[in-house]
Amino acid sequence: MTTSGVASKARFSAQARLRALQADIMDLILERELEAGDPLPTENELALALGVGRNTLRESLKVLQALGVVEIRHGFGMFVAPSNFDALADGMTFRGRLSLRHKGDEALELVDVRQALESGLIGSAMDKMTAGQLAAVEESVTRMEELAAAGEPFVEADAEFHRRLFEPLNNALLISLLAVFWKVYRQIHLEVGTGAENLSESAAVHRRIYEAVAGGDKALAAERLNHHFDGIRHRIYEVIEK
Amino acid sequence: MTTSGVASKARFSAQARLRALQADIMDLILERELEAGDPLPTENELALALGVGRNTLRESLKVLQALGVVEIRHGFGMFVAPSNFDALADGMTFRGRLSLRHKGDEALELVDVRQALESGLIGSAMDKMTAGQLAAVEESVTRMEELAAAGEPFVEADAEFHRRLFEPLNNALLISLLAVFWKVYRQIHLEVGTGAENLSESAAVHRRIYEAVAGGDKALAAERLNHHFDGIRHRIYEVIEK
DNA sequence: CAAACAATATTGGATGTCCCACCTTCTGTT
DNA sequence: AACAGAAGGTGGGACATCCAATATTGTTTG
Numbered sequence: 232m233t234t235s236g237v238a239s240k241a242r243f244s245a246q247a248r249l250r251a252l253q254a255d256i257m258d259l260i261l262e263r264e265l266e267a268g269d270p271l272p273t274e275n276e277l278a279l280a281l282g283v284g285r286n287t288l289r290e291s292l293k294v295l296q297a298l299g300v301v302e303i304r305h306g307f308g309m310f311v312a313p314s315n316f317d318a319l320a321d322g323m324t325f326r327g328r329l330s331l332r333h334k335g336d337e338a339l340e341l342v343d344v345r346q347a348l349e350s351g352l353i354g355s356a357m358d359k360m361t362a363g364q365l366a367a368v369e370e371s372v373t374r375m376e377e378l379a380a381a382g383e384p385f386v387e388a389d390a391e392f393h394r395r396l397f398e399p400l401n402n403a404l405l406i407s408l409l410a411v412f413w414k415v416y417r418q419i420h421l422e423v424g425t426g427a428e429n430l431s432e433s434a435a436v437h438r439r440i441y442e443a444v445a446g447g448d449k450a451l452a453a454e455r456l457n458h459h460f461d462g463i464r465h466r467i468y469e470v471i472e473k
Numbered sequence: 474m475t476t477s478g479v480a481s482k483a484r485f486s487a488q489a490r491l492r493a494l495q496a497d498i499m500d501l502i503l504e505r506e507l508e509a510g511d512p513l514p515t516e517n518e519l520a521l522a523l524g525v526g527r528n529t530l531r532e533s534l535k536v537l538q539a540l541g542v543v544e545i546r547h548g549f550g551m552f553v554a555p556s557n558f559d560a561l562a563d564g565m566t567f568r569g570r571l572s573l574r575h576k577g578d579e580a581l582e583l584v585d586v587r588q589a590l591e592s593g594l595i596g597s598a599m600d601k602m603t604a605g606q607l608a609a610v611e612e613s614v615t616r617m618e619e620l621a622a623a624g625e626p627f628v629e630a631d632a633e634f635h636r637r638l639f640e641p642l643n644n645a646l647l648i649s650l651l652a653v654f655w656k657v658y659r660q661i662h663l664e665v666g667t668g669a670e671n672l673s674e675s676a677a678v679h680r681r682i683y684e685a686v687a688g689g690d691k692a693l694a695a696e697r698l699n700h701h702f703d704g705i706r707h708r709i710y711e712v713i714e715k
Numbered sequence: 716c717a718a719a720c721a722a723t724a725t726t727g728g729a730t731g732t733c734c735c736a737c738c739t740t741c742t743g744t745t
Numbered sequence: 746a747a748c749a750g751a752a753g754g755t756g757g758g759a760c761a762t763c764c765a766a767t768a769t770t771g772t773t774t775g
């Protein structure tokens with residue numbers, strides 16, 4: 232048997248049973264020593280093995296898919312998935328939008344966490360940054376400046392700048408988390424109106440961050456990153472106060 | 474109509490359709506100006522409103538439940554939920570266990586992120602910490618020391634110590650993230666054996682962190698936190714090398 | 716009149732079945 | 746040998762049916 236408690240008639244709360252089923256599936260993956268990319272049993276086989284109906288199993292599988300544990304390919308099969316935080320981003324975005332209607336607490340919390348991560352890790356990132364990676368960062372800055380001069384928004388280049396800044400750390404989890412925060416911030420930004428006024432100033436802020444990084448001054452880079460986040464925080468405040 | 478694209482016959486990938494359905498539900502919540510705790514329509518009403526079958530709707534609802542967007546109470550109804558990151562913790566725990574079987578990259582990444590968060594935010598937390606909160610931190614340390622003297626492990630007190638350290642920031646997102654990281658670390662720890670050897674030394678490390686915090690020396694506190702994480706990282710290395 | 720209890724309505728939980736859509740693979744024709 | 750189409754297997758989805766949990770309502774009883 233793959234696990235415990237499945238056949239028990241004890242009446243856990245429904246939520247607990249769903250969680251248990253998810254855990255059973257994950258245990259099954261671990262017990263069978265499946266790796267990322269390996270195929271899982273079919274839905275019918277799994278439902279039989281775990282002693283639940285197919286629809287019930289599917290509910291758990293969809294949750295695991297959302298959590299990035301399994302990858303489901305229609306007409307082909309189910310597989311152990313590589314990490315995927317997209318659904319998490321959706322959930323957080325919803326939270327952020329919900330909170331923005333009031334005091335925006337959660338949106339500000341998110342900025343605080345992002346600030347702690349970026350300011351706290353910029354030093355290590357600079358240690359490991361190669362010349363090529365540094366050049367990539369500058370390329371992003373240049374693109375932001377060009378777009379700003381043309382009066383175009385540059386969300387994509389902005390995101391790329393921050394991503395490239397921390398690529399040297401080779402930390403997929405960090406990159407994912409920052410991507411999540413970015414996605415949430417972007418969605419909130421779209422929601423509440425553009426704030427497209429200070430394009431060139433925003434580009435200049437990023438230029439200054441780049442210069443500090445290029446100059447190897449960790450403290451200055453961290454400080455300028457902090458300043459950048461103060462600006463973001465200010466924009467959120469403006470939206471809330473309105 | 475609450476949203477777009479539901480009735481479209483265009484064949485998106487199945488995954489995209491599921492995501493769209495989740496987004497539809499969230500949009501519905503936002504459009505109706507529902508607050509946390511407010512009730513959602515019943516499953517049948519929702520299925521009808523969104524033009525999908527009840528099972529399909531349920532799959533999306535379970536995902537949203539896992540993401541902490543909705544709360545489902547058997548026999549009572551569904552409600553807009555307060556934040557809940559439990560399922561995220563499960564997913565990350567799975568990832569960590571999966572990766573530990575190989576090089577443990579993801580486990581190490583997780584420690585790095587946690588270190589950045591704690592070291593980066595300890596200063597702000599100290600600024601806002603009240604005398605009562607400081608006393609609570611020391612109480613956790615004392616309990617760890619007592620348990621260490623008795624030869625008992627103290628995972629709970631350890632978690633409490635870190636949680637209390639950052640309570641002053643009033644950042645629910647941060648607390649949740651740290652809780653997730655803690656849960657993952659704890660599960661991994663259980664998985665690979667106890668490492669119960671250095672109990673008193675571990676307690677002493679926490680005592681030194683507390684002393685730095687109590688003394689108001691932010692740099693020292695950050696440094697000692699970093700040292701603490703170096704120890705954790707070392708333990709993970711031991712497990713992998715074996 | 717009030718408190719305790721029981722019946723009931725409403726809600727989500729779970730399953731089985733049927734059919735559709737998609738992907739891969741095999742196979743047969745050109 | 747190469748391409749096209751058929752076949753088999755997989756997940757996707759919708760119902761219908763029944764089970765289980767909860768709150769409410771109504772009744773009984775002190």
